[in-house]
Amino acid sequence: MKSPLISLLLAGSLVAPVWADRASTEPIQPIEPHEVTEPEKVELGKKLFFEPRLSASGFISCNSCHNLSRGGSDNLPTSIGHNWQEGPINSPTVLNSSMSVAQFWDGRAADLREQAGGPIANPMEMAFSHLLTIDVLQSIPEYRQMFADIYGTEKIDIDQVTDAIAAFEETLVTPNSRFDQWLKGDDDALTANELAGYETFKSIGCTACHNGPAAGGTSFQRMGVVEPYVTDNPAEGRVAITGEDADRFNFKVPTLRNVELTYPYFHDGAYWELEKVVDVMARLQLGRKLSDEDINNMTAFLKTLTGDQPDFILPNLPPSTNDTPRPRPFD
Amino acid sequence: MKSPLISLLLAGSLVAPVWADRASTEPIQPIEPHEVTEPEKVELGKKLFFEPRLSASGFISCNSCHNLSRGGSDNLPTSIGHNWQEGPINSPTVLNSSMSVAQFWDGRAADLREQAGGPIANPMEMAFSHLLTIDVLQSIPEYRQMFADIYGTEKIDIDQVTDAIAAFEETLVTPNSRFDQWLKGDDDALTANELAGYETFKSIGCTACHNGPAAGGTSFQRMGVVEPYVTDNPAEGRVAITGEDADRFNFKVPTLRNVELTYPYFHDGAYWELEKVVDVMARLQLGRKLSDEDINNMTAFLKTLTGDQPDFILPNLPPSTNDTPRPRPFD
Structure with a gap:
C-alpha cells in the first residue's frame, strides 16, 4: 500500500499538474484572465x-x-x-x-x-x-x-x-482554450491529431513569428518571404509608417488566438478557409509544401486556440438630450 | 393604543398597497415581467x-x-x-x-x-x-x-x-418603470409635476389612443385629426394594406413605453424633442394648445415610462464553416 503522503502527492498532481514546465518551454504561453483594477x-x-x-x-x-x-x-x-x-x-x-x-x-x-x-x-x-x-x-x-x-x-x-x-x-482576453489547458498540463486537452498539428507548426517554423501568449502580435514580418503574396490590395504595410524600403510588405503578425472565429484571413481578407491559409503560409513564408494530413492536423491545432469569449451584460447607453448633436447618416 | 390586528393591517398596507385599484381604473396598466417557458x-x-x-x-x-x-x-x-x-x-x-x-x-x-x-x-x-x-x-x-x-x-x-x-x-418587456411603481401603489414614485403631467395627459384625451400596458399599440389612428401632419415622408399608413380610403394616414399608435429612449419621433422621425412632440400631438390630434407648464409636466410624465431595460449576456455566435455562403457586402 502507498503511504498517505504519497497518495496525497499523487492526488495533488492530478489537480495541479506540472504546467510551469510546458509554459516555460513552449513558444506559446497560456493567456491569463485579466484582472480588472478599475x-x-x-x-x-x-x-x-x-x-x-x-x-x-x-x-x-x-x-x-x-x-x-x-x-x-x-x-x-x-x-x-x-x-x-x-x-x-x-x-x-x-x-x-x-x-x-x-x-x-x-x-x-x-x-x-x-x-x-x-x-x-x-x-x-x-x-x-x-x-x-x-x-x-x-x-x-x-x-x-x-x-x-x-x-x-x-x-x-x-x-x-x-x-x-x-x-x-484590455479585459478582452480569451483564456482557457484547449491549447492553454494542454499547456497547463492537461494531456487530454488535445487530440493526437491536434498535437501532431502543433508539432508540425513548431517544426516547420511557424513559431518564429507566431509566438508569445497571443501566438502573434510580437513582431512585424514580410508577407511573402519565399514567394510573393499575390493580392490586388494596395496596402504596403509598415513602409507607410517608417519610410524604410525594407519595411515594404511588412505587416504586424496577426494573433492566432481564436483564429477559428476571425475569418477571412490575411490583411486583405482574401482567404476564408483555414486549410488554405495553412497551405499558403507554409509555401510563401517557409517554402514548404505540406501534405493534406499535415494541413488538416495544423488546422485542427489552430482551432484549439479558441478561448473563453467575452462574457458580459450588453451595455445600456444613456439617452441623448435636446442638446446632443444629432447624427447625420445621409449628409 | 391600536389593537395588534389593526397594526398588522396598517403595516401590511405599507408593503402591499392597494395597487389593484389603480391598475384597474387607470387607462395604462403596469407591465409584468415576461415568464420564459422555453x-x-x-x-x-x-x-x-x-x-x-x-x-x-x-x-x-x-x-x-x-x-x-x-x-x-x-x-x-x-x-x-x-x-x-x-x-x-x-x-x-x-x-x-x-x-x-x-x-x-x-x-x-x-x-x-x-x-x-x-x-x-x-x-x-x-x-x-x-x-x-x-x-x-x-x-x-x-x-x-x-x-x-x-x-x-x-x-x-x-x-x-x-x-x-x-x-x-417576447422577453423584451420593460417592467418596473416609475410610472408602474406608482400604478402599483407607490405614491412616492412620481413627483408632483410628473403626476400633474399624467393628469393632463388623461384629461385632454391622449389615453384615447395611448392606452393599455404599452400606452399604445392597441389601435390604428389617423395622424393629423384636427390639423394635417405636414411631412415630406410619402408613407400613407394603413391604406397601403387595406386599400380603404378611410385608412389613409392611419398608423399604428406607437407605444409610449421608454419613449425617452426612442427618439426621434413619429413615423417620419422628424421630431427629436419630446416637448415638441407633446405640443404637436396636442394640437394636431386634439386641437389643444398647451401651456409650457403643461408641456413640461407631460414630458416629465413621459420620462417615467422608462422601465427596466434588457439585461442579458451578449450572445456569442457560432463560426461559419467552409460550406457557409459568404457575405457579399459590396456586390
Whole structure:
C-alpha cells in the first residue's frame, strides 16, 4: 500500500499538474484572465465601445467592425465604413489585442489608447471628429457623471475617451482554450491529431513569428518571404509608417488566438478557409509544401486556440438630450 | 393604543398597497415581467437577433436597427439599410412590441413571427432571402444542433427562424418603470409635476389612443385629426394594406413605453424633442394648445415610462464553416 503522503502527492498532481514546465518551454504561453483594477472605467469603456454616437451616422460603433459576438471581428474581407465605403484592409480582432507590440496592421498606433482615436475620426470608418465626440458625450448627463467619477473633472476630453475604451479592450482576453489547458498540463486537452498539428507548426517554423501568449502580435514580418503574396490590395504595410524600403510588405503578425472565429484571413481578407491559409503560409513564408494530413492536423491545432469569449451584460447607453448633436447618416 | 390586528393591517398596507385599484381604473396598466417557458428557444432567438449573417452584407442584424442598448431603436429618423440605403420610415422600438395589435407602422404583419421575416428579405433592409438564410444556418453545426433540439428536426426552415426570434422578442418587456411603481401603489414614485403631467395627459384625451400596458399599440389612428401632419415622408399608413380610403394616414399608435429612449419621433422621425412632440400631438390630434407648464409636466410624465431595460449576456455566435455562403457586402 502507498503511504498517505504519497497518495496525497499523487492526488495533488492530478489537480495541479506540472504546467510551469510546458509554459516555460513552449513558444506559446497560456493567456491569463485579466484582472480588472478599475471596474468603473471598464464599464464606461464598454459603453463607449458599443456607442454609435461616436460616428457621424450614429450607426457605427467600435463593435460594428470588432464584433464581440464574433471573435472581435466583422468576418468581412474588409470593413463597411461610413456611407458603406469599402475599407482598405481587414479589421483585426480586438480580442487579446492588448498583447500586440503595436496596433493596426502597419503598427501606426503604439497602443490601444492611440488606436481607439483613429477609427472615430477616419472618414472611411466612423467619419466623425474628436471635437464632435466630446460635444456628444458632454451633452449627456450620465456620461458627464461617469467621466467625472473616473477622471475627476466635468470636462471630458478625447484622451479620457480612448483611455476608457482601451481599459475595456484590455479585459478582452480569451483564456482557457484547449491549447492553454494542454499547456497547463492537461494531456487530454488535445487530440493526437491536434498535437501532431502543433508539432508540425513548431517544426516547420511557424513559431518564429507566431509566438508569445497571443501566438502573434510580437513582431512585424514580410508577407511573402519565399514567394510573393499575390493580392490586388494596395496596402504596403509598415513602409507607410517608417519610410524604410525594407519595411515594404511588412505587416504586424496577426494573433492566432481564436483564429477559428476571425475569418477571412490575411490583411486583405482574401482567404476564408483555414486549410488554405495553412497551405499558403507554409509555401510563401517557409517554402514548404505540406501534405493534406499535415494541413488538416495544423488546422485542427489552430482551432484549439479558441478561448473563453467575452462574457458580459450588453451595455445600456444613456439617452441623448435636446442638446446632443444629432447624427447625420445621409449628409 | 391600536389593537395588534389593526397594526398588522396598517403595516401590511405599507408593503402591499392597494395597487389593484389603480391598475384597474387607470387607462395604462403596469407591465409584468415576461415568464420564459422555453429558455433554449429564447437563447437561439437572441443569437439570431444579433446575427449579421441573416443579411446579404453580413453586417446588418435585427439589433442594428432595433438596438437593445438604445431602447430597441436606432435613434435615427429612418434606418440605414443594405448599401446605406435610406429607409422609408422610422424603426419602431422592439421593446414591448409583443403587446401590439399588429406589427409595422401599417400593421402589415399580424404578429412578431410574421414581422421577423420581413426585414431579412427586404432589399432596402437586410437584402437577403429566406432561402439563403436557411443555407447559412444549415451550414453551421451549432445552429443545426440548436434547431434540432428545439424543433425536433435537422431541417431548418424560415418559420423556425422567425419563431425563435419572436420568442426572444417576447422577453423584451420593460417592467418596473416609475410610472408602474406608482400604478402599483407607490405614491412616492412620481413627483408632483410628473403626476400633474399624467393628469393632463388623461384629461385632454391622449389615453384615447395611448392606452393599455404599452400606452399604445392597441389601435390604428389617423395622424393629423384636427390639423394635417405636414411631412415630406410619402408613407400613407394603413391604406397601403387595406386599400380603404378611410385608412389613409392611419398608423399604428406607437407605444409610449421608454419613449425617452426612442427618439426621434413619429413615423417620419422628424421630431427629436419630446416637448415638441407633446405640443404637436396636442394640437394636431386634439386641437389643444398647451401651456409650457403643461408641456413640461407631460414630458416629465413621459420620462417615467422608462422601465427596466434588457439585461442579458451578449450572445456569442457560432463560426461559419467552409460550406457557409459568404457575405457579399459590396456586390
